[in-house]
Amino acid sequence: MLKGHLDALLMATLAGGPRHGYAIKEALRAGSGGRFDLPTGTIYPALHRLERAGLIRGSWSVVNGRRRRSYQLTATGRRALTRERSSWREFSAAVSALLGEAPWPAPA
Amino acid sequence: MAGTGMTDPYHDPHGDDLVDDYLAAITAQLPGPASARVAIAEELRDGLLETRHAHLARGRSDREASTAAIAEFGDPRAVAAAFGLELAAAQARRVARGLLATGPLVGLSWIAAAAVNAFPPWRHQLTGPWLALPVVGLALLTAGPALGVTMTTTGRSATLESRADQQASSALTAVAVAALAAATADLTLLAMLAGHALTAPGPLRWVGVAVAASLTRGLLAGRAARRCLGVRAALP
Numbered sequence: 218m219l220k221g222h223l224d225a226l227l228m229a230t231l232a233g234g235p236r237h238g239y240a241i242k243e244a245l246r247a248g249s250g251g252r253f254d255l256p257t258g259t260i261y262p263a264l265h266r267l268e269r270a271g272l273i274r275g276s277w278s279v280v281n282g283r284r285r286r287s288y289q290l291t292a293t294g295r296r297a298l299t300r301e302r303s304s305w306r307e308f309s310a311a312v313s314a315l316l317g318e319a320p321w322p323a324p325a
Numbered sequence: 326m327a328g329t330g331m332t333d334p335y336h337d338p339h340g341d342d343l344v345d346d347y348l349a350a351i352t353a354q355l356p357g358p359a360s361a362r363v364a365i366a367e368e369l370r371d372g373l374l375e376t377r378h379a380h381l382a383r384g385r386s387d388r389e390a391s392t393a394a395i396a397e398f399g400d401p402r403a404v405a406a407a408f409g410l411e412l413a414a415a416q417a418r419r420v421a422r423g424l425l426a427t428g429p430l431v432g433l434s435w436i437a438a439a440a441v442n443a444f445p446p447w448r449h450q451l452t453g454p455w456l457a458l459p460v461v462g463l464a465l466l467t468a469g470p471a472l473g474v475t476m477t478t479t480g481r482s483a484t485l486e487s488r489a490d491q492q493a494s495s496a497l498t499a500v501a502v503a504a505l506a507a508a509t510a511d512l513t514l515l516a517m518l519a520g521h522a523l524t525a526p527g528p529l530r531w532v533g534v535a536v537a538a539s540l541t542r543g544l545l546a547g548r549a550a551r552r553c554l555g556v557r558a559a560l561p
Contacts, residue, residue: 238368239375256399257372262407266489269415270480286368
């Protein structure tokens with residue numbers, strides 16, 4: 218189900234500020250009520266791909282004696298997230314209209 | 326460190342043997358430069374120890390917490406495969422950028438050398454060794470679109486994860502073609518200059534920069550092409 222949406226979901230977890238890989242995974246899990254509990258290991262390559270695309274930016278820091286890489290949205294990433302949100306709203310409204318319980322118009 | 330009574334991974338920057346084995350299983354399968362593999366291992370280690378800490382906070386033992394953290398991260402082969410595709414695409418893009426940056430410099434150095442020495446291509450009909458000049462043009466016509474393919478398949482519009490394997494493979498093929506074309510252009514230019522020096526005696530001025538530029542770029546491009554094809558062959 219996540220295929221094609223993972224990039225937007227990962228970016229959405231960074232809308233409120235920088236996070237590191239594990240925090241992003243936890244945000245996905247908590248924000249989806251536990252539905253999107255992805256293998257943590259697959260989050261990191263996806264983050265690297267988004268960074269290569271210029272949508273997020275990673276930076277190293279030292280926390281509790283360990284090097285940590287945190288990610289934040291770039292200006293391009295913010296614009297891309299806004300576009301993704303808008304197209305998702307349109308898509309989900311259309312699917313809701315079709316799958317909702319309201320009766321379909323009678324065929325002509 | 327497991328089983329030694331240490332319960333706070335924040336003071337355990339090296340993790341434990343389970344975590345180390347898991348990370349080694351991933352990094353051993355990764356292509357690309359060692360520095361990239363070390364950076365990935367560091368980032369994953371931090372995430373693993375964070376996960377482990379969360380399990381310790383829920384009352385699990387050191388060993389149980391490590392095992393649970395590793396299970397949460399997933400099959401090391403799947404993680405390595407996903408990173409492998411990403412590293413492959415990143416390598417293709419890096420080589421493409423290098424070729425895009427050095428191409429104009431190499432070209433300008435040869436144009437300058439040709440202008441200063443009034444080489445035949447600069448002022449006359451192509452003769453002698455300069456008859457091979459169309460090879461350089463052909464190489465440029467090949468490298469341009471190939472670099473375009475590389476930048477497109479590794480760029481912003483190509484971030485959807487669904488076709489990452491095809492994109493990485495296409496990017497590596499395209500950039501290897503571009504690098505081979507660049508190396509061919511360099512070899513041809515150098516061979517034409519050598520032919521000129523042998524057949525048309527006279528002083529050559531300001532050709533050192535062009536020769537050095539083509540020797541360096543040609544060698545690096547040839548090596549990059551070989552590496553990219555090697556990484557492509559190892560893609561899952």
